[in-house]
Amino acid sequence: MALSTAFTDLLGVPHPIVLAPMGGSAGGALAAAVSRGGGLGLVGAGTGDPGWLDRELTIVASNTDQPWGVGFLTWGVTLDAVERALAYRPRAVLFSFGDPSPFLAPVRRSGATVIVQVTTIDEARLAVGIGADVIVAQGTEAGGHGARHGRSTLPFVPAVVDLAGPVPVLAAGGIADGRGVAAALALGAAGALIGTRFQATVESLVDPRAAQAIVDGRGEDTVRNGVLDIVRGSAWPSRYTSRTLGHPHLDRWRGREDELPGNTEARQSYEDDKAAGVIPALPIWAGEAVDLVTDRPSAAELVARIAHDAESVLHRLVQPR
């Protein structure tokens, strides 16, 4: 019994489960563990810092012989960084948040699968147009960055599936267990991309206190906001916001985000609090599915558990009661 889909066929992985390439937390060890567990591990390379890339891609390549991949932030990555990553022979390259057209040629030459993450129907149309091999439809309940005015996963995924035709679609946002993966497949997706859940694993690069906050956190404590990007001086374009757990500087600027750009005092106050240890070094990115995260297992075990639960859920539903 296994949930094979157009995605598992295309990538040659046993389970339709993909690690979201979360910058900073999806390092080589986590990606390798997800791939060893039968999913597809994607290293979160962000804009592609060369030192980080070399270190983490060496780790992933030497810790699994299963397919793995790497994900970039399209708005900030360079062709150099993409080519640097391709030297490590990833099976797939995911581009999020922006038009990836300038980076596709070398990826295609390498034979890697092109995965494009989208947050709107227009972006999905663009992804189909440029010939994405796989499309990720990300809902606004996702942790970390996403569209400022996003869609919810449940109605967004089937709309993208209808548009994408034969191109396999992965559902992202709000999925943390076997029920969510089963629901994604029911919606017509060929798999699920999972982020927040994998932060609370032993292989994740997040600070153990952040992992514990995710285990303890509640969905209603998560807030999609642009505030924390501004006060920490992040390079993220303002059309993207991020869903995080609560934060003192979020409370301070709630409803007044438009007063923030260029506010040097707000920026300094954040740096001061960080230096004093009053706030964590980074916001804690978490999606609404944080309610469903209650432990911190190894990622390979977690993939197997999620896949098993998804299969059980679906088989139970079609059995006579």
Next chain:
Amino acid sequence: MALSTAFTDLLGVPHPIVLAPMGGSAGGALAAAVSRGGGLGLVGAGTGDPGWLDRELTIVASNTDQPWGVGFLTWGVTLDAVERALAYRPRAVLFSFGDPSPFLAPVRRSGATVIVQVTTIDEARLAVGIGADVIVAQGTEAGGHGARHGRSTLPFVPAVVDLAGPVPVLAAGGIADGRGVAAALALGAAGALIGTRFQATVESLVDPRAAQAIVDGRGEDTVRNGVLDIVRGSAWPSRYTSRTLGHPHLDRWRGREDELPGNTEARQSYEDDKAAGVIPALPIWAGEAVDLVTDRPSAAELVARIAHDAESVLHRLVQPR
């Protein structure tokens, strides 16, 4: 082959599909058609206008011999209205948006099933505490009214299921076809409550132009807003907002909602535009799943179609490929 669940067992209906009791559009004819189709039709009685109640409940009771029910807005209904409805012998009574405790005794005496719709985990906990027979977990992608700061359906439903224990949970928000119902069941729900989709049916009480706008509308055109309640002088408490299609008065006040309360000019301008026929008589309430609404069938046929598609989706997923 049929998708029987704890909900279909409890209510004695063939399909785990429930008509959302949309005030004004879910009248007796639509509720009766949904029940004849094998779902549970709920008449949308709002705050319980006696003349409307008598008319629509007479229609539903005389147009189906299958179980049907009625839904009220908890913040505005009276005990008189609830008792008036109970005289028509509904099989179920749904309460949305507020603490229904004051209204439960007569419903229980009548033998009707108590359904409570919730939008937050705290409300779900309250619903379990007061002994709701069925809980509806409504996500923010739903059309019409809901929590101002709501949750998305995909991660919210399993969190409510985990909390509700043996109490059957229905998923609401973002569901418009068989894939959505199948996903709801995969999430652990015992069925789905569907609104927007049923507005585009021949039995719906909405203006045909509104039904056409729903057929034509796109999910990204829907906006959760408090603006249209304020400018039309609605009695809805401000802690609830509604998701509607675009509207000229929404554009006018975007980002300036806090200037609206008590603004008599805004209110007069809306009334003037309504009188002149420049804007429709009512906002067009629509959820994000409007993307999936492409025709205007009869509601009984639609229930059968959705149920069939949900079953097919689930069976296909567990078949070897």
